[in-house]
Amino acid sequence: MKTDRTIGTRGVARNPTGTLPLALTVLASPLAGMMVATLYLAIRLHQSSCYPWNYLLWQHLWRAHYPNIFRVADSLMLVVVSLVLFVCFLAKASRQRLHANENLHGSARWGSEADLKKAGLLGNQEGVYVGAWEDRRGQLHYLRHNGPEHILTYAPTRSGKGVGLVIPTLLSWRHSAVITDLKGELWALTAGWRRQHAHNQVIRFEPASLTGAAWNPLDEIRAGTENEVGDVQNLATLIIDPDGKGLETHWQKTSQALLVGFILHGIYKLRHEGREATLPGIDSMLVDADTNIANLLIEMMQYPHCNGTPHPVIAASSRDMTDRPPEEAGSVLSTLKSYLALYRDPVVAKNVSRSDFRIKDLMNHRHPVSLYIVTQPNDKARLQPLVRILLNMVVRLLADKMEFEQTAEGVRTKKTYRHRLLCMIDEFPSLGRLDILQESLAFVAGYGLKFYLICQDINQLKSRERGYGPDETITSNCHIQNAYPPNRVETAEHLSKLTGLTTIVKKQLTLSGRRFGGLEQRSETLQEVQRPLLTVDECLRMPGPEKNAAGDITKAGDMVIYVAGFPAIYGKQPLYFKDPVFAARAAIAAPAVSDVLHPRLSPEEEIRL
16 A cells, blocks of 8 residues: 555645636737737738737728728727637636635645755754655655654564664764663664764663673762752662552552661661662662661661761651561561562672763763663563663753853853763663653753654553553653554554644536537536545555565565654655665674773772772
8 A cells, every 4th residue: 555645735825726827818818809900901901910019000000091991800809809808707717616625624734845854854964863755756865853852653563663763873873872772682783883983982781691881770879968868769669669650559658668768778888888888788688687677777777877867867767667566567578678689680789789880971971972771581571670770860860950051142051961862762661651751851852861762552652551641741742753554553543643634625527417419417516525644544554664584674664754843754664774874884893892981990909009
């Protein structure tokens, strides 16, 4: 099925066809009359008829001598002028009768080349790839967006979004980036170019592997500041609520409050002892056979955390726990331990016990930084809480405070970062509900963060269980939405509504009776009919990519792109391996090891220092 891109008004003010020719014909009718009159006079008077205005000259010279001949010429001229005017009147009346309002029921249309340029998608040398567009000559043009606004993509599994949108973007975006990378495929294809030619520090954070970088979430807690309690509360909530469904039960709420106290106590105590606080350390503090929980709670109420006095939040958390009946306290503690079980995996524990990079480095390091968050399919579910913590902290720490400066033009926001940050989050609804993501899309663009969010379909996004519910605001805050051929009717309905309604003019011919020697009586009517520019059925049957027997894509399919405030764009899916430039960039080998921004000294080096 090939979508008819001629459907829909072209979006320009329409002048009735033939208005100018009719006007010129009316103005020229006297000249036509003079031509006929001159020809008649030339025949009767045996003169040359090469100039139509000779009629006027001969009127002056010979009318008195040949009055009858000139009266006939005058009549011929009048008849010709009247006949021309009558024909023009009929033509005008016919057009008025058959003229239809092409915008009566809707004015949706497919975007043109001029629309693409106005939307800022055509001719860009920088930015992310949102699709491609084929002009009337069959030439393919890449569509790129370099503004601060966010992008939302609907693309089913194995539809080609990686080879069409993600990889081309990562092989051309030179600023910092955070990339969720299932299976490590994006690292293998793009990290080499980003390091060698985009001059990025490339970091591979793979919590279930010993080959990547390490990151300790507790290093991001701004201890000793007014932000410390909020930071710890957010972290504790993410640990206790790994799916983003909210703290629904009493045990979750009480476990979260207790964990806040344990984390704060661990940070202060271990730092006083010259050691680092870690989540495996917090878990060990609770499950160690040598630890008496009652004594630990007493210590939390008496330890000199701040200026020789106990921390009020830590003391309150401990006191709240000691006031509970033993049975309830035991259940709260058991619930808390279950949520920390992930960090008993020795590989995960090692990868969260130090920090080879910090969140602030992503936008403020001397070089741009590309952070690949790699998870293998069999580890995806159990590592989800840790990935959620990382993404949450990226948003909270990099968009925490806006500064202003006075300029000659007035007060404006001050740029406080070195590098823009692209957050390429594939299958983001599978991470569970991240309220910070939904809430922050409206303002993080002002801090230099640009989100490129990818989901399978609208159902995944609006799911009450795993997504953001029917009243989500993510679609409202994404300036661009693009889509590959959907599998679900609900997604097709959403795309059809985004495309809009257009007006189709239907011409109806009616034949009845007989007239003038057997000719049929004929009447024509025009009817304006409303229809979606892209129906649900057409959307579901939009051509997808062609594949060979092995399942590899051999030919790109179609897609649609929606830019707020502009007509929908019927586009083509780009393929990086069909472009020799991208193919060469993807062939650059990825680094064997991850970059480390904060290297640790060995014990021998520390002794020498």
